[in-house]
Amino acid sequence: MLDVLxxxxxxxxxxxxxxxILLAPIVMGRWQLPGTIGLLLAGAVLGPNGLGVLARDQSFVLFGTVGLLYIMFTAALEIDMVVLKRSKFHSIVFGLCTFxxxxxxxxxxxxxxxxxxxxxxxxxASLFASHTLLAYPIAxxxxxxxxxxxxxxxxxxxxxxxxxxxxxxxxxxxxRGEVDEYFWYRLGASLGLYVFAILYGLPKLARWFFRHVGRDGVTExxxxxxxxFGCASLSHAxxxxxxxxxFLAGLALNRLIPHNSTLMNRIQFTGEAIFVPFFLxxxxxxxxxRVFLADGRALLITTAMVATVTxxxxxxxxxxxxxxGYSPAQARVVFGLSVAQAAATLAATVVGYEIGLFDDAVVNGAIVMILVTCVIAPWQVDRYGRLVAQDSADAPVLAPTERQRILTALSERSPSRHLLDLALMLRKPDHEQxxxxxxxxxxxxxxxxxxAGAEQVLSDAVSYLSQAEVPASPLTRIDLNLASGILKARRELNATEVVMGWSEQSRAPEFFFGSLMENLLxxxxFSLVVLRPREPLNTTRRLLLAIPPEADLEPGFQAGVGLIKRLSHQLSAPVMVLTEEEGAQRIFKRLRAIKPDCDLVPGKLPRWAGLRRVLQEHYRDGDLIVLLGARQGGLAWKPVMTRLPEDLADTFPKANLLVVYAGEPDRENTLSIVNPEPATRMA
Structure with a gap:
């Protein structure tokens, strides 16, 4: 309107x-509205149909398109595949209703x-049936x-x-006269091939890349x-x-990008900081x-479109x-997520205009409908999403005695990145520790x-954790032996878990399952978690969990299984449970009761003595072998348990191997927890 501006x-x-992008959330926050509304209004006021300060040139179109695809991708990426699998009936019901x-x-x-x-x-009507997950970042x-x-x-x-x-x-x-007797066959075949290639072929390609090529965050x-964007560009074909x-690419990569990882943080940060605001x-x-001031029919069409879609x-x-069976607040959140119109609406509008079914009035009505629904959607999700969060039973307030602290032992001889990735997956984000x-x-x-070498290792670790926006408190100890240094630090911090790795330069059984392990146990x-890494953890297809007989009667069973299920949840990988048939039903009942939820698949193990043979039968490339260890003197401990980790390491030299020794803390001695200040200590 004002080209001079x-x-x-x-x-x-x-x-x-x-x-x-900086001011929109601040200004809208004064009226308790999400920042997305501010960006939409800013685009309308400063755009070519407003004051004309900003032109909707190719850069805005490009970044806006990228932002829209980013929303769809991250929405699929953050889906809990376990919940989706269990609630697929819910998705089908809602999908059919909202269409x-x-x-x-x-x-x-x-x-x-x-x-x-x-x-x-x-x-x-197809414009109303589709929707865009514009408000998903708010959820x-x-x-x-x-x-x-x-x-x-x-x-x-x-x-x-x-x-x-x-x-x-x-x-x-x-x-256009293109629908003939072969139309449906062509469409079905092309779509079927497209979906199959993404959901089946892309995970294989990505798993190979993360294993053999992706050794740094930028490359990944x-x-x-x-x-x-390659998958998105092939959609028209x-x-x-x-x-x-x-969206399909997000589903395909879902299992390979853990929610608590540096890669996921990079994806979310880039989208929310640049691409999504440009789209808005x-x-x-x-x-x-001006179109509505000049044409009364356009105003009628616009009003009908906005009212109908809402x-x-x-x-x-x-x-x-x-x-x-959802609550009223959940219903409003579902409405907010499904009312916003954008991508498919614009596509259908443009095609309808090109083939002569729509005129200028419909095009402008669609634009107003997009703008109005894009204002309603974030407001609804922001307002009622807070009620859902407050009512959610998945986020209980934890007592101070339940606070989690993870101590991760690093050295120049072991791959620090794998251990830090494991610590990130085991960490409870709500604890903010x-x-x-x-x-x-x-x-x-x-x-x-x-x-000097140790401080360089810690510096790299702090940098890596900061990329995932996780605080780090590095520690350096000088002690007579490794076990003594770790245990002293563990007691000072009152750490709940200690994560360790296996040295690649020395024989793992001698280094870890000799006196060091005995002293630590x-x-x-605390819970001791020992990882022998061979491949990146995010490429895990499945967990093979070996639980010794009567392990469920140990006092630390819930803590140990909770760590394993949290890892499974982060990896979106099912767990095949191998335990003796006698008592398996009792153990499975306890496993299902421990949070978080994950896919549990029973495996057949007639006798514990045949564990190695059964593991060899079930093991496939990409499996993570997990052993729930037993401490000496416990109900599940037997002499064979001492050498079992060593035997598994020798039997599966190329497999990722994880051993978890559950902690059995004395509740009377953990009532008071001191919050140590982050610092680098020297003893």
Whole structure:
């Protein structure tokens, strides 16, 4: 409108956008509104149809498209696959409801109220049936991304968007005369091949890359970007839209990118800081108020479109929530996640305009509908998502005695990254406790060179943890032996877990399962987790968990199994449980009762003495062998347990091996926990 105000210098444009991204959450926060609304309004006011300060050029279109695909990708990436698998019926119910109700109601409104032809009315209704997970980042920030209602909404998205895009393909084909007797065969074959290639082929490619190529964070991040947008770009060849490809890529990579990892943090940070805000600004720029002032029919169409999509999506969310037993707050969150319109809506609008079914009034009505729903969606999710978070039973307030502290023993001879990844996966994010990396230098008189090397190891560890936005408190100890240094630090910190690795330069059994292990295991107040890494943990396909007989009667059983299930949950990997058939039912009952939830698959183990043979039968490439160890003197301990880790290491030289010795803390001595200040200590 005011070209004289337009900024053309790219540096100034980016600076202005950066200030908008910074100020939008601050300004909107004064009215208790999410920052996404501020970015949408800023795009409308400063865009080409407002003050004209910013032009919606190719840079905004590019970054906006990337932001939209990023939303779909991260939504699929953060899905709890265990919950999705168990609630797939919920996703199907909601997906069909949120497609059928808007599609049916929208067709009737388009034909009988607005006077469109049946093909135009059906295509118009497909705009209402689809939706975009615009408000998903808000649900993620509120900590409810793995709530059943949110998972259902995300799972239903791919159903309704796929059906809506199929309607678009059919109507466009009919109008252009492309629908013949082979149309459905071509469409079904191309889509089937496309989905199969992503969901089956991409995980294999990514697992190979993470094992053999991706040795640093930048390489892994660029690889993820390349495959996601590669999958999205191939969608048109399959008769679909890029948002479907990005969503499928997220599902395919879900198991390979743990939620508590540096790679996941990089993905979320880049999207929320740059790409998603650009998308919101670009959507806001589409609004042109002048069209409604000049054409009364355009105002009628816009009002009907906004009312229809809002009412139909609310009815779908409400009906699904009643059928599935969700609370009113969960129903509003589902509505907020499913009401926003963007990608598929724009695609259908453009196609309808090109083939002559839509005119300018419908195009502008669609833009206003996108803007209005993009304002409603984040407001609903932000307001009612807080109620869901408060009511969630998955986030109990922990007593001080339950606070978790992980001490991670590092050295120049062992691969620190694998141990730090394990510590990140075992850490409970809600505790907000740092991870304590420690190096122990043996006191041989001249320790200066060893201390310098140890401090470099700790510096690298702190840098790695900071990339995952996890605080670190590094410790250096000088002691006569490794066990003594670790135990002293463990007692000072009152650490609940100690994570250790196996040296690649010495024989693992001699180094770890000799006197060192015996000394460490004498302290029963913590859980000892020992990892022999051979491949990156995120490439794990399955956990093979060996539980000795009567281990469930040990006082530390719940603590040990809780760590293993947390690891399984992070890896989205099922657990095959191998325990003696006698007592297996009792153990399985206790396993299922321990949080968090994960896939538990029973395996057949007639006798504990045949464990190695059974493991050899079940082991496949990519499996993580996990042994729930037994401390001497416990009910599950037998003399054979002393050499069992060594035997497994020799039997499976190329496998990742994890041994967990559960802690048995004395509750009377852990009532008071001191919070040590992060510091590098020298003894």
């Amino acid at each position: 337009q900024i053309s210098d790219p540096v100034a444009v980016f600076a202005l956008v950066a200030f908008l 059928a109700i808007p599609q049916g109601l929208g067709t009737l409104v388009g034909h009988y109220v607005l006077g469109f032809s049946w093909p135009a009315a059906i295509l118009l 993620s920030r509120l900590g409810i991304a793995r709530n059943t209602a949110v998972t259902t909404a995300v799972g239903g998205t791919i159903i309704t968007d796929t059906l809506a895009l199929l309607v678009l393909a059919v109507i466009a084909g009919l109008t 991040f660029v690889f993820v970007l390349a495959v996601v 399959a008769g679909s839209e890029p948002i479907v490809g990005a 600004l670009s959507v806001g720029m589409l609004l042109d108020v 009412v139909s999506k609310w009815l779908a969310a409400r009906l699904s929530s009643l059928l599935l 740092p991870i304590y990396p420690i190096t122990v230098v043996q006191d041989n008189g001249n320790t200066t060179p060893q201390v 004498r302290d029963r107040d």
